[in-house]
Amino acid sequence: MNDVPQPFVLAIAGFGWWGKHIATRLQDHPWLRVAGVIEPAAQNHPNIEAMGLTAWDDFAPALALSEVDAVILTTPNPLHEAQVAQVAAAGKHVFCEKPLGLTADSARRSVQACAEAGVQLGIGHERRFEPAMLALRAALEQGALGTVMHAEAAFSHDKLIGVPANDWRTRKEISPAAGMTGMGIHLSDLLISFFGPIEVLHAFTADRSLGWETGDVVTVQMKFVAGMTATFSAVLHTPHFIRMHVFGTDKWVEVLNDSHPDTPDGIVRVLTAQSGQPVVQRDYDWEDAVTANLEAFADAAMGRADYPFTAAEMVHNIQVLEAISRSAETGKAVALADI
Numbered sequence: 001m002n003d004v005p006q007p008f009v010l011a012i013a014g015f016g017w018w019g020k021h022i023a024t025r026l027q028d029h030p031w032l033r034v035a036g037v038i039e040p041a042a043q044n045h046p047n048i049e050a051m052g053l054t055a056w057d058d059f060a061p062a063l064a065l066s067e068v069d070a071v072i073l074t075t076p077n078p079l080h081e082a083q084v085a086q087v088a089a090a091g092k093h094v095f096c097e098k099p100l101g102l103t104a105d106s107a108r109r110s111v112q113a114c115a116e117a118g119v120q121l122g123i124g125h126e127r128r129f130e131p132a133m134l135a136l137r138a139a140l141e142q143g144a145l146g147t148v149m150h151a152e153a154a155f156s157h158d159k160l161i162g163v164p165a166n167d168w169r170t171r172k173e174i175s176p177a178a179g180m181t182g183m184g185i186h187l188s189d190l191l192i193s194f195f196g197p198i199e200v201l202h203a204f205t206a207d208r209s210l211g212w213e214t215g216d217v218v219t220v221q222m223k224f225v226a227g228m229t230a231t232f233s234a235v236l237h238t239p240h241f242i243r244m245h246v247f248g249t250d251k252w253v254e255v256l257n258d259s260h261p262d263t264p265d266g267i268v269r270v271l272t273a274q275s276g277q278p279v280v281q282r283d284y285d286w287e288d289a290v291t292a293n294l295e296a297f298a299d300a301a302m303g304r305a306d307y308p309f310t311a312a313e314m315v316h317n318i319q320v321l322e323a324i325s326r327s328a329e330t331g332k333a334v335a336l337a338d339i
Helices: 017-025 042-050 059-063 077-089 104-117 131-141 180-195 289-301 311-330
Strands: 008-013 032-038 054-056 070-073 093-096 121-123 148-156 198-206 217-224 229-235 241-248 252-257 267-273 280-285
Touching: 008 017, 008 059, 008 289, 017 032, 017 289, 032 059, 032 289, 042 054, 054 059, 059 070, 059 077, 070 077, 070 289, 077 093, 077 104, 093 289, 104 121, 104 311, 121 289, 121 311, 131 180, 131 241, 131 252, 131 267, 131 280, 148 180, 180 198, 180 217, 180 229, 180 241, 180 311, 198 311, 217 311
Parallel strands: 008 032, 008 070, 032 054, 070 093, 093 121, 148 229
Antiparallel strands: 148 241, 198 217, 217 229, 241 252, 252 267, 267 280
């Protein structure tokens, strides 16, 4: 029996760092097929065509193709809402790289546009698909850690330190709160998936080395509606470091990733501790969580399975982003009910 689904044809919008990464990652996929890339910068077209892909100047020709099932948006943050609406109105499924929007209202409009068009909305939070995170979530759902007390997380690297000072990633109105839209937003998504909605948070940003308007450090402290607390940080100028640590009354679990989701290398170490017993370590090999997310999106679009993100979670994560930006600007705690 052949379990390979029918081909699901994608167009990618944007051929920057992440657009190139996705196009490369999917080159040999058995059933996800990239037809081409929407890229207004003509100087990038030869590199697109060298991959055997069609290069389009704008959305219109890609959206006019009946064979294109969905569009992946890897475009600058402020463009997401209008592009989600445009793709959905054309009857195509839409996968939006994070962040879904820069305000909660923007995210709500994108969710509504896809619901009204009857198309699937996907979101680029691949870390939910890492085997270690799936195992941690299962342990939490089973109550294996006892009462959850607190969580700590970090997602930091120096991949972007060569970005020009006038790049959109350095600007506060486009990439608010330092490392939030690039890295921290993955952590808030994971924490929401583990513990549910956040009640209140307090955030700080700093510019320690890069001279970026948005800053290069963000730290956040939060309390969840369910009662537990958490902290996380994202640093834009330090060697790679990814960590998730959840403390329960019966056990704590720490997850340490050797490499970035875009780098197929290293292991993921999961440490588990119980009082009076030695710490236990289990290692997971790196797995392609980016492709796993895209496969889950395509499966949902084809009606084969539910997508493991709810619309409420997608919107709430942007509420959190907006609250972090507001808190960092005002120096005050922000209640999520106010966003």
